[in-house]
Amino acid sequence: MDELLEHFADLFIRVNTVELLYDNVIEQVISILSNIVDTISRNIFTYDDWTNEKEIYIQLLELRLSSVLDIDVEATKVLDFLEDVRKSDSNIDIHKSIVKYIDKL
Numbered sequence: 001m002d003e004l005l006e007h008f009a010d011l012f013i014r015v016n017t018v019e020l021l022y023d024n025v026i027e028q029v030i031s032i033l034s035n036i037v038d039t040i041s042r043n044i045f046t047y048d049d050w051t052n053e054k055e056i057y058i059q060l061l062e063l064r065l066s067s068v069l070d071i072d073v074e075a076t077k078v079l080d081f082l083e084d085v086r087k088s089d090s091n092i093d094i095h096k097s098i099v100k101y102i103d104k105l
Helices: 002-015 023-043 047-068 075-087 096-104
Strands: none
Touching: 002 023, 002 047, 023 047, 047 075, 047 096, 075 096
16 A cells, blocks of 8 residues: 555656645545555455556556546557457456547547
8 A cells, every 4th residue: 555655656746736635636546545545455365466566556556647647548559458368368358548548649
Protein backbone atom coordinates (compact mmCIF):
# COMPACT_ATOMS: atom_id res chain seq x y z
CA MET A 1 0.00 0.00 0.00
CA ASP A 2 2.85 2.36 0.83
CA GLU A 3 4.37 1.90 -2.62
CA LEU A 4 1.06 2.62 -4.32
CA LEU A 5 0.57 5.76 -2.25
CA GLU A 6 4.12 6.90 -3.02
CA HIS A 7 3.44 6.57 -6.74
CA PHE A 8 0.15 8.40 -6.34
CA ALA A 9 1.99 11.22 -4.55
CA ASP A 10 4.57 11.36 -7.35
CA LEU A 11 1.81 11.60 -9.94
CA PHE A 12 0.06 14.26 -7.84
CA ILE A 13 3.25 16.34 -7.86
CA ARG A 14 3.85 15.85 -11.59
CA VAL A 15 0.28 16.73 -12.53
CA ASN A 16 0.07 19.73 -10.22
CA THR A 17 -3.55 20.60 -10.98
CA VAL A 18 -6.36 21.86 -8.81
CA GLU A 19 -8.61 19.19 -10.36
CA LEU A 20 -7.15 16.70 -7.87
CA LEU A 21 -9.01 18.53 -5.14
CA TYR A 22 -12.46 18.30 -6.73
CA ASP A 23 -14.85 16.05 -4.81
CA ASN A 24 -15.70 13.89 -7.80
CA VAL A 25 -12.02 13.33 -8.60
CA ILE A 26 -11.24 12.46 -4.99
CA GLU A 27 -14.07 9.92 -5.02
CA GLN A 28 -12.77 8.41 -8.26
CA VAL A 29 -9.22 8.22 -6.89
CA ILE A 30 -10.46 6.47 -3.74
CA SER A 31 -12.43 4.03 -5.88
CA ILE A 32 -9.42 3.33 -8.10
CA LEU A 33 -7.14 2.75 -5.11
CA SER A 34 -9.73 0.50 -3.51
CA ASN A 35 -10.14 -1.54 -6.71
CA ILE A 36 -6.41 -1.95 -7.14
CA VAL A 37 -5.92 -3.01 -3.52
CA ASP A 38 -8.77 -5.50 -3.95
CA THR A 39 -7.14 -6.88 -7.10
CA ILE A 40 -3.82 -7.18 -5.30
CA SER A 41 -5.45 -9.05 -2.42
CA ARG A 42 -6.99 -11.52 -4.90
CA ASN A 43 -3.75 -12.13 -6.81
CA ILE A 44 -0.78 -11.57 -4.51
CA PHE A 45 -0.17 -14.07 -1.74
CA THR A 46 3.53 -13.80 -0.95
CA TYR A 47 6.20 -11.13 -0.88
CA ASP A 48 7.81 -12.81 -3.90
CA ASP A 49 4.51 -12.49 -5.78
CA TRP A 50 4.51 -8.80 -4.97
CA THR A 51 8.11 -8.22 -6.06
CA ASN A 52 7.43 -10.01 -9.35
CA GLU A 53 4.14 -8.25 -10.11
CA LYS A 54 4.30 -4.85 -8.40
CA GLU A 55 5.29 -2.91 -11.53
CA ILE A 56 2.08 -4.05 -13.19
CA TYR A 57 -0.01 -2.69 -10.33
CA ILE A 58 1.94 0.55 -10.24
CA GLN A 59 1.40 0.97 -13.99
CA LEU A 60 -2.27 0.16 -13.52
CA LEU A 61 -2.56 2.87 -10.88
CA GLU A 62 -0.77 5.42 -13.03
CA LEU A 63 -2.85 4.66 -16.12
CA ARG A 64 -6.16 4.73 -14.25
CA LEU A 65 -5.29 8.02 -12.54
CA SER A 66 -4.05 9.48 -15.81
CA SER A 67 -7.38 8.65 -17.35
CA VAL A 68 -9.34 10.32 -14.56
CA LEU A 69 -7.22 13.45 -14.89
CA ASP A 70 -7.24 13.42 -18.72
CA ILE A 71 -3.47 13.16 -18.88
CA ASP A 72 -2.19 12.14 -22.29
CA VAL A 73 -0.55 8.70 -22.33
CA GLU A 74 1.30 7.21 -25.25
CA ALA A 75 -0.52 4.25 -26.78
CA THR A 76 2.70 2.23 -26.83
CA LYS A 77 2.94 2.55 -23.05
CA VAL A 78 -0.55 1.11 -22.72
CA LEU A 79 0.24 -1.70 -25.16
CA ASP A 80 3.37 -2.55 -23.18
CA PHE A 81 1.29 -2.58 -20.00
CA LEU A 82 -1.30 -4.88 -21.59
CA GLU A 83 1.45 -7.23 -22.71
CA ASP A 84 2.87 -7.28 -19.17
CA VAL A 85 -0.58 -8.12 -17.80
CA ARG A 86 -0.97 -10.90 -20.36
CA LYS A 87 2.36 -12.42 -19.32
CA SER A 88 1.71 -12.11 -15.60
CA ASP A 89 0.15 -14.63 -13.25
CA SER A 90 -2.34 -12.05 -12.02
CA ASN A 91 -5.94 -11.86 -13.12
CA ILE A 92 -6.38 -8.14 -13.74
CA ASP A 93 -9.47 -6.56 -15.23
CA ILE A 94 -8.54 -3.83 -17.68
CA HIS A 95 -10.81 -0.84 -17.24
CA LYS A 96 -12.21 0.73 -20.40
CA SER A 97 -10.60 4.04 -19.47
CA ILE A 98 -7.20 2.49 -20.15
CA VAL A 99 -8.18 1.03 -23.49
CA LYS A 100 -9.18 4.47 -24.81
CA TYR A 101 -5.50 5.34 -25.19
CA ILE A 102 -5.04 2.59 -27.77
CA ASP A 103 -7.54 4.22 -30.11
CA LYS A 104 -4.84 6.75 -30.93
CA LEU A 105 -2.88 4.20 -32.95
